[in-house]
Amino acid sequence: AQSVTQLDSHVSVSEGTPVLLRCNYSSSYSPSLFWYVQHPNKGLQLLLKYTSAATLVKGINGFEAEFKKSETSFHLTKPSAHMSDAAEYFCVVTDNQAGTALIFGKGTTLSVSS
Amino acid sequence: GAVVSQHPSWVICKSGTSVKIECRSLDFQATTMFWYRQFPKQSLMLMATSNEGSKATYEQGVEKDKFLINHASLTLSTLTVTSAHPEDSSFYICSARDPIKGDVGETQYFGPGTRLLVL
Numbered sequence: 001a002q003s004v005t006q007l008d009s010h011v012s013v014s015e016g017t018p019v020l021l022r023c024n025y026s027s028s029y030s031p032s033l034f035w036y037v038q039h040p041n042k043g044l045q046l047l048l049k050y051t052s053a054a055t056l057v058k059g060i061n062g063f064e065a066e067f068k069k070s071e072t073s074f075h076l077t078k079p080s081a082h083m084s085d086a087a088e089y090f091c092v093v094t095d096n097q098a099g100t101a102l103i104f105g106k107g108t109t110l111s112v113s114s
Numbered sequence: 115g116a117v118v119s120q121h122p123s124w125v126i127c128k129s130g131t132s133v134k135i136e137c138r139s140l141d142f143q144a145t146t147m148f149w150y151r152q153f154p155k156q157s158l159m160l161m162a163t164s165n166e167g168s169k170a171t172y173e174q175g176v177e178k179d180k181f182l183i184n185h186a187s188l189t190l191s192t193l194t195v196t197s198a199h200p201e202d203s204s205f206y207i208c209s210a211r212d213p214i215k216g217d218v219g220e221t222q223y224f225g226p227g228t229r230l231l232v233l
């Protein structure tokens with residue numbers, strides 16, 4: 001069985017400061033992990049994904065995440081927040097078995113103030 | 115990149131009517147599509163997995179007679195909300211998996227969603 005826990009429902013940062021969105025997972029198999037972003041009234045956009053290659057994954061818009069198996073974590077970071085980063089972020093896990101759907105975390109709302 | 119469209123993007127209907135939502139993969143063939151439901155300020159909940167040419171697999175608690183799914187071609191899946199009621203009002207999102215690009219990462223491409231309001 002798989003599950004994903006996003007540890008913060010809401011994160012507020014100032015523009016130009018670092019962003020950290022936390023995610024812990026559990027999976028019976030070697031998982032694939034994703035971060036998706038959802039802007040208001042828009043579809044989900046894939047930020048980055050981990051699929052058992054490099055543990056440090058770089059994504060779009062300056063985001064990156066590090067897969068830490070010992071900590072079962074996949075936290076999302078960005079060195080410097082931009083106003084346009086304000087959105088809902090979802091950490092997602094799948095166990096790589098054929099036909100397995102994605103399991104979504106509850107989401108973290110990122111607010112960026114000027 | 116792969117594009118998934120949904121139609122309509124917005125629908126308002128009267129209680130008791132049926133509403134059909136279409137999900138199309140525009141530049142790839144999708145053997146598997148997924149339907150999700152998202153309540154305001156909440157996460158996506160998987161409703162069903164739709165496989166081309168076979169019956170959909172519904173998640174526990176999802177009424178298959180109420181949410182009819184048809185995946186008649188490799189580029190189209192439809193979700194029909196039958197006899198809709200106000201509690202069915204929600205944001206419905208589909209996703210499609212590209213089997214050619216389907217590495218072990220199970221990359222899925224999401225549609226923009228359909229907002230349903232039942233009066």
